[in-house]
Amino acid sequence: MAENNDKHPSRRAFLAGAAAVGTLATQSRAQSDPAISVQPWMQELGDGVDAAPYGVPSPFEADVKRRNVEWLTADPVSSVNFTPLHDLDGIITPNGLCFERHHSGVARVDPAQHRLMIHGLVERPLVFTMEDLKRFPRENHVYSLECAANSGMEWRGAQLNGCQFTHGMIHNVMYTGIPLRLLLEEAGVGTEGKWLLAEGADAAAMTRSIPMEKALDDCLVAFKMNGEALRPEQGYPLRLVVPGWEGNMWVKWLRRLEVGDQPWHHREETSKYTDLLEDGTARRFTWEMDAKSVITNPSPQAPITHGPGPTVLTGLAWSGRGTIPRVDVTLDGGKNWQEARIDGPSLPKSLHRFYFEFDWDGSPLLLQSRAHDSTGYVQPTKAELRAFRGVNSIYHNNGIQTWAVAADGSAENVEIS
Amino acid sequence: MAENNDKHPSRRAFLAGAAAVGTLATQSRAQSDPAISVQPWMQELGDGVDAAPYGVPSPFEADVKRRNVEWLTADPVSSVNFTPLHDLDGIITPNGLCFERHHSGVARVDPAQHRLMIHGLVERPLVFTMEDLKRFPRENHVYSLECAANSGMEWRGAQLNGCQFTHGMIHNVMYTGIPLRLLLEEAGVGTEGKWLLAEGADAAAMTRSIPMEKALDDCLVAFKMNGEALRPEQGYPLRLVVPGWEGNMWVKWLRRLEVGDQPWHHREETSKYTDLLEDGTARRFTWEMDAKSVITNPSPQAPITHGPGPTVLTGLAWSGRGTIPRVDVTLDGGKNWQEARIDGPSLPKSLHRFYFEFDWDGSPLLLQSRAHDSTGYVQPTKAELRAFRGVNSIYHNNGIQTWAVAADGSAENVEIS
Numbered sequence: 001m002a003e004n005n006d007k008h009p010s011r012r013a014f015l016a017g018a019a020a021v022g023t024l025a026t027q028s029r030a031q032s033d034p035a036i037s038v039q040p041w042m043q044e045l046g047d048g049v050d051a052a053p054y055g056v057p058s059p060f061e062a063d064v065k066r067r068n069v070e071w072l073t074a075d076p077v078s079s080v081n082f083t084p085l086h087d088l089d090g091i092i093t094p095n096g097l098c099f100e101r102h103h104s105g106v107a108r109v110d111p112a113q114h115r116l117m118i119h120g121l122v123e124r125p126l127v128f129t130m131e132d133l134k135r136f137p138r139e140n141h142v143y144s145l146e147c148a149a150n151s152g153m154e155w156r157g158a159q160l161n162g163c164q165f166t167h168g169m170i171h172n173v174m175y176t177g178i179p180l181r182l183l184l185e186e187a188g189v190g191t192e193g194k195w196l197l198a199e200g201a202d203a204a205a206m207t208r209s210i211p212m213e214k215a216l217d218d219c220l221v222a223f224k225m226n227g228e229a230l231r232p233e234q235g236y237p238l239r240l241v242v243p244g245w246e247g248n249m250w251v252k253w254l255r256r257l258e259v260g261d262q263p264w265h266h267r268e269e270t271s272k273y274t275d276l277l278e279d280g281t282a283r284r285f286t287w288e289m290d291a292k293s294v295i296t297n298p299s300p301q302a303p304i305t306h307g308p309g310p311t312v313l314t315g316l317a318w319s320g321r322g323t324i325p326r327v328d329v330t331l332d333g334g335k336n337w338q339e340a341r342i343d344g345p346s347l348p349k350s351l352h353r354f355y356f357e358f359d360w361d362g363s364p365l366l367l368q369s370r371a372h373d374s375t376g377y378v379q380p381t382k383a384e385l386r387a388f389r390g391v392n393s394i395y396h397n398n399g400i401q402t403w404a405v406a407a408d409g410s411a412e413n414v415e416i417s
Numbered sequence: 418m419a420e421n422n423d424k425h426p427s428r429r430a431f432l433a434g435a436a437a438v439g440t441l442a443t444q445s446r447a448q449s450d451p452a453i454s455v456q457p458w459m460q461e462l463g464d465g466v467d468a469a470p471y472g473v474p475s476p477f478e479a480d481v482k483r484r485n486v487e488w489l490t491a492d493p494v495s496s497v498n499f500t501p502l503h504d505l506d507g508i509i510t511p512n513g514l515c516f517e518r519h520h521s522g523v524a525r526v527d528p529a530q531h532r533l534m535i536h537g538l539v540e541r542p543l544v545f546t547m548e549d550l551k552r553f554p555r556e557n558h559v560y561s562l563e564c565a566a567n568s569g570m571e572w573r574g575a576q577l578n579g580c581q582f583t584h585g586m587i588h589n590v591m592y593t594g595i596p597l598r599l600l601l602e603e604a605g606v607g608t609e610g611k612w613l614l615a616e617g618a619d620a621a622a623m624t625r626s627i628p629m630e631k632a633l634d635d636c637l638v639a640f641k642m643n644g645e646a647l648r649p650e651q652g653y654p655l656r657l658v659v660p661g662w663e664g665n666m667w668v669k670w671l672r673r674l675e676v677g678d679q680p681w682h683h684r685e686e687t688s689k690y691t692d693l694l695e696d697g698t699a700r701r702f703t704w705e706m707d708a709k710s711v712i713t714n715p716s717p718q719a720p721i722t723h724g725p726g727p728t729v730l731t732g733l734a735w736s737g738r739g740t741i742p743r744v745d746v747t748l749d750g751g752k753n754w755q756e757a758r759i760d761g762p763s764l765p766k767s768l769h770r771f772y773f774e775f776d777w778d779g780s781p782l783l784l785q786s787r788a789h790d791s792t793g794y795v796q797p798t799k800a801e802l803r804a805f806r807g808v809n810s811i812y813h814n815n816g817i818q819t820w821a822v823a824a825d826g827s828a829e830n831v832e833i834s
Contacts, residue, residue, distance in 0.1 A: 039530060041670075045620055046522030046649075048493025053482035055513040057471070058653045060528055061646050065470035076465025088644040089593040090557040094512055096472040097645065105463030111477055113456060135727045137774050140507040140761030174761070176506040201459055226643065227505040228514065229478050232463075236475045253458075310552045344557030344591070345762060357554050 082168030123188025177222030244320030304409030333366030499585030540605025594639030661737030750783030
């Protein structure tokens with residue numbers, strides 16, 4: 001295959017590719033060319049401004065949607081709806097497409113009746129209405145939220161055919177919220193307060209223990225995402241934001257924060273969300289999400305449809321520890337690696353968008369990406385992960401993903417040794 | 418009124434305020450307190466993940482919507498739907514709430530039939546399909562788009578009661594697109610190519626002349642906003658992004674780019690979108706949007722409902738020339754100014770979010786904000802603007818806005834000398 005060996009696509013290499021595009025386009029020009037004809041939508045008035053007080057996508061985008069996997073769970077009230085990563089670009093996930101995972105369905109909370117209580121080892125137990133909370137100083141941060149089980153099906157080999165299903169338990173939005181530190185200081189937390197229990201107002205009463213050090217560091221009690229109120233499936237009207245840590249700690253429909261001197265060992269941190277190793281022991285409290293990346297295009301749900309020539313490869317990379325200064329890409333299953341171009345804001349604990357433009361000669365490809373984070377950590381292969389952790393777990397699989405692209409442009413999820 | 422005189426709220430001032438919140442909350446605790454009782458949504462299962470492939474806001478947020486003003490235009494197909502700035506926070510505008518302005522309604526474009534043609538003074542006239550365009554390198558940028566007529570009704574005095582209507586012709590999203598420069602270079606633009614005509618595929622065939630210098634600088638041909646496809650009312654499937662310049666140049670449903678040696682003097686740059694002065698002459702080609710700001714809360718649509726005590730004032734500031742390093746706020750109509758706290762990413766030609774936390778003593782307020790941009794430009798008063806430009810224009814009013822807050826917390830749009 002013919003590759004672009006420059007770190008950033010050179011002017012000459014780019015023009016060589018683009019000329020082919022131009023030629024293709026020019027070849028197709030004819031009397032019936034839509035560029036020359038006056039199309040129907042130029043001959044009629046469209047909808048007025050009174051048509052959509054809250055806008056929705058074009059009907060032509062109906063296939064861009066969250067998808068669940070029916071056989072994955074016993075009931076849709078305790079299941080997952082995956083983000084269509086292959087349909088997106090940039091780093092912001094639109095609210096309507098943010099993956100959702102809940103344990104008792106989407107709680108229908110009335111914000112006027114919702115309360116947040118802080119109690120336990122505090123000087124002043126407090127109860128806040130939503131209006132009370134909006135009198136505290138706010139901050140705005142873009143953070144990625146990844147489920148600990150993202151890519152979990154892949155531990156035992158390539159299972160799911162599409163990045164929506166292998167990597168779609170992640171989203172990235174701008175949160176507006178109150179630093180949790182301010183609320184805890186208001187309640188008065190002394191030196192004996194070492195742990196915090198966060199509880200949701202859903203029927204599952206989702207609970208997780210969080211060390212006080214993290215709670216006082218960068219956690220937020222958030223009420224907005226991407227500018228507007230949290231969506232119901234994301235915890236409306238209030239959720240905990242625990243930057244860089246696994247998604248189920250970001251307790252939704254947040255109603256209670258209890259301060260204690262030790263963890264609570266609840267269900268979601270013992271029976272679930274622990275990592276069973278080969279010897280029968282389990283890793284616990286593996287909160288931080290390791291550096292990871294995935295190529296979103298081309299991928300099984302987004303094959304190459306244009307044939308050989310200039311091709312844009314793109315993907316996402318992230319780390320629970322900081323920023324992503326570098327992503328490598330290989331087209332041949334790891335024989336040769338080249339540095340991708342990262343574009344858009346580089347924010348800590350946020351998705352990063354990378355691109356690699358190349359001139360595809362039409363031969364089969366083995367695509368992989370490898371993230372480096374700001375601590376120097378490098379994303380491992382799945383084989384390296386399995387050597388240490390076995391294949392019993394379903395959590396914290398951040399191994400390198402491989403897509404095999406065939407000569408016809410179709411792609412599938414494969415494992416290579 | 419008791420003000421917080423610190424540039425950033427001090428720990429002590431904050432705690433004094435927060436304690437009041439705590440006391441208020443504690444006073445309301447009782448057997449019927451929702452924090453103690455088990456609420457209905459904790460006793461039932463919610464919707465499963467199969468309920469909403471594309472998510473929507475909570476029913477409790479039904480009032481958060483774009484609004485039009487029926488008397489403003491003759492027909493809703495050529496009108497405006499304003500962004501509810503008072504309901505939002507952070508800097509990202511969710512796609513469903515981005516203001517819309519069109520001249521012949523929302524064109525219903527089929528992306529498979531859509532073409533972009535580049536012709537005129539070029540070496541190689543080109544026609545691109547959407548798939549062709551997606552083979553070019555992409556960039557991601559957050560930019561604000563402001564209509565030249567934003568705040569236009571205010572030239573002759575306070576008219577509209579709410580920042581949604583006075584300032585709601587602005588939105589701020591992350592665009593993914595191709596640098597326009599790359600497409601023009603592909604077509605081959607020589608030294609005689611001084612101007613570009615951009616044309617939309619709506620029934621109005623919206624057209625604007627753009628100087629080549631700007632076209633080659635930072636313009637994008639965008640196909641995504643906030644990660645997903647452009648919304649129909651924002652030009653689906655393709656729009657021009659002209660950072661920092663007035664919104665009607667960001668041609669939607671982009672179908673044609675013609676290169677020429679002089680401007681075209683079309684309707685939207687002669688009869689409209691020019692600034693009529695007192696002497697009967699008009700300023701033309703006033704593309705760049707000057708630095709501006711508005712307090713979004715409190716405001717007429719968002720009164721203070723919690724009574725005296727800790728109060729969060731917040732708003733937005735922006736400049737077509739760069740970033741906003743500083744915003745000043747006054748609570749007394751300009752007698753005393755204090756620096757607000759800017760929070761969240763500070764990106765060029767993007768909205769900036771500011772906050773000012775203060776302890777309201779319940780007396781009337783005259784709220785104003787004043788933006789400083791990275792070129793040193795300072796937002797003027799409306800009186801200063803009128804002294805130079807008269808009151809004939811409806812465009813480019815970036816004067817300081819005043820909200821009068823009464824003792825009961827209600828607010829209205831006023832003018833002060």
